[in-house]
Amino acid sequence: xxxxxxxxxxxxxxxxxxxxxxxxxxxxxxxxxxxxxxxxxxxxxxxxxxxxxxxxxxxxxxxxxxxxxxxxxxxxxxxxxxxxxxxxxxxxxxxxxxxxxxxxxxxxxxxxxxxxxxxxxxxxxxxxxxxxxxxxxxx
Amino acid sequence: xxxxxxxxxxxxxxxxxxxxxxxxxxxxxxxxxxxxxxxxxxxxxxxxxxxxxxxxxxxxxxxxxxxxxxxxxxxxxxxxxxxxxxxxxxxxxxxxxxxxxxxxxxxxxxxxxxxxxxxxxxxxxxxxxxxxxxxxxxxxxxxxxxxxxxxxxxxxxxxxxxxxxxxxxxxxxxxxxxxxxxxxxxxx
Numbered sequence: 001x002x003x004x005x006x007x008x009x010x011x012x013x014x015x016x017x018x019x020x021x022x023x024x025x026x027x028x029x030x031x032x033x034x035x036x037x038x039x040x041x042x043x044x045x046x047x048x049x050x051x052x053x054x055x056x057x058x059x060x061x062x063x064x065x066x067x068x069x070x071x072x073x074x075x076x077x078x079x080x081x082x083x084x085x086x087x088x089x090x091x092x093x094x095x096x097x098x099x100x101x102x103x104x105x106x107x108x109x110x111x112x113x114x115x116x117x118x119x120x121x122x123x124x125x126x127x128x129x130x131x132x133x134x135x136x137x138x139x
Numbered sequence: 140x141x142x143x144x145x146x147x148x149x150x151x152x153x154x155x156x157x158x159x160x161x162x163x164x165x166x167x168x169x170x171x172x173x174x175x176x177x178x179x180x181x182x183x184x185x186x187x188x189x190x191x192x193x194x195x196x197x198x199x200x201x202x203x204x205x206x207x208x209x210x211x212x213x214x215x216x217x218x219x220x221x222x223x224x225x226x227x228x229x230x231x232x233x234x235x236x237x238x239x240x241x242x243x244x245x246x247x248x249x250x251x252x253x254x255x256x257x258x259x260x261x262x263x264x265x266x267x268x269x270x271x272x273x274x275x276x277x278x279x280x281x282x283x284x285x286x287x288x289x290x291x292x293x294x295x296x297x298x299x300x301x302x303x304x305x306x307x308x309x310x311x312x313x314x315x316x317x318x319x320x321x322x323x324x325x326x327x
Contacts, residue, residue, distance in 0.1 A: 015326075018290075020318040025294070026302075027287075027310040029229050029259050034289055036316070056289060063288050064325030092322060 002129040005105065005112065008078030010046055012121035014095035018044045018065070020054065032062060042068055042090065047078045047121055049090060049097075059093075067091050074099065078121060082106045085117070095122040103128065111135045187244060191274045193306065196224040199247050199272065201238055212242040219249055221270050223277070223299075225308060230258040231299060233268060233277065246271045248280070255299075261287035261310065263297055275308055276300040283312070290320035 023038030034056040042049040052072030059066040067089055074088040076097060086101030097119040105112045105128070115130025188198035201216030219238035223231040236251035248269050255263040255277065267280030277299040285292040295314020302309050 015322045018320045018322070020316075020320070022316050023313070025292070025312040025316045025318070027259065027261070027312075029225075029257070029299075029308045029310060030227060032259055032288065036318075058288065059325065064322070065289060065320050092320075 002127050003112065003114070003132045003134075005107065005126050005128060006124055007081045007083065007105070007119050007126035008047070008121060008124045009081075010079055011123065012045050012047055012078065012095050014044070014092055014122065016045045018042065018068075018092060020068070022054070032058065040070070042070070044092075047076070049074065049076045049088065051075075051088070065092060076119070079124075080108075083117060083119065083126075096120050109137050111137070187240075187247075187272065189272050193275075194226045195275050196222075197270070197272050197275075198222045198224075199238065199240075199270070204238075204240075207239075214240045214242075216240065216247070219247065221247065221249065223270075223275060225275060227308070228258075229308065231277070232256050233270060235268070244272055246273075253279075257287075257299075257310065259287070259310070261285050265297065274300075285312070290318055290324070292319075293317045 020036055020040065020042050022036035022040040025034060025036050027034045036054040038052070040051050040054045042054065049070060051070035051074045055069040056065055057067035057069055058064065070088045070090065072086070074085045076083045076088060076099065083099060083103060083105045085099035085103045088097055088099045090097045099117045099119065100115070103114045103117045105117065112128060112132065112134045114128035114132040117126055117128045119126040186200045188196065190196055199219065199221045201220065202218040204214050204216040207213040207215050216238035217236065219235050221233040233249055233253060233255040235249035235253040239248045239250065246269050248267065250267050253265050253268045255268065263283050263285040265279040265281050265283040268277055269280060270277045279297040283294050283297040285294070285297070292312060294312035294316040298311045298313070299308065300311070301307060
């Protein structure tokens with residue numbers, strides 16, 4: 001059970017540089033865990049993600065970023081499409097975004113909601129799962 | 140009985156033999172250097188090291204240190220090297236052209252080409268950094284540029300200090316941060 005939708009229009013090149021801006025970044029000197037806080041904006045190619053807080057999940061060996069874990073008012077935009085959720089995990093190398101909690105996708109006049117959504121930025125596909133509902137607004 | 144007397148007589152003549160001791164042999168300071176040192180009371184290779192309450196070590200050395208002519212309570216150090224060793228085994232070093240220390244030696248302000256390296260593999264450069272000599276606290280007084288495991292980073296300010304809630308030491312980058320992570324740089 002789940003709804004496949006198209007999301008975004010440009011195949012995302014996930015080896016492009018990722019830019020993260022925020023009010024602050026703190027790095028725990030014991031385990032290196034890094035947290036961006038306040039007005040966090042992530043940008044790669046034409047993908048934009050914003051959230052209140054983003055935790056960094058390092059690649060193996062502690063060099064480089066494998067995942068960015070966003071929490072609080074997450075908004076993902078690529079091409080014409082936008083998706084909101086409470087929580088999202090962006091795996092950079094694979095170019096996938098797992099969104100969870102009050103997922104809402106705005107596509108033209110339609111609004112689709114679900115509990116979860118897995119987006120593949122590379123081939124612009126997405127799969128929504130859990131209480132999927134489509135709200136078609138008649139003009 | 141005669142033998143000791145003879146020995147005594149012999150010994151006493153020893154001091155009568157005139158020897159000339161060269162009293163004004165050359166001391167290894169050039170005249171001009173002597174004057175400069177006197178005028179500035181310059182200490183070479185001064186060294187400060189202290190232990191914080193929690194047992195962390197803070198050490199600061201410099202090539203030279205002398206009182207600031209305009210403000211004798213301030214010491215001006217050149218080519219400064221600071222090092223912090225925490226009880227958890229983390230190490231931080233910082234170098235700069237100039238270091239200014241107040242008379243109570245509570246902290247040293249590093250100025251000019253300040254470069255800090257951390258055992259968490261960050262290299263942070265800035266124009267000014269204040270390093271406490273009493274606790275683990277180093278705060279930049281200017282913008283910073285950093286390179287590390289996350290990529291390259293610009294920030295308005297940086298501080299190395301324990302978090303407010305725990306004793307764990309953090310690197311805080313504040314006043315707006317911008318990170319560029321280039322996946323290509325980190326591919327194996």
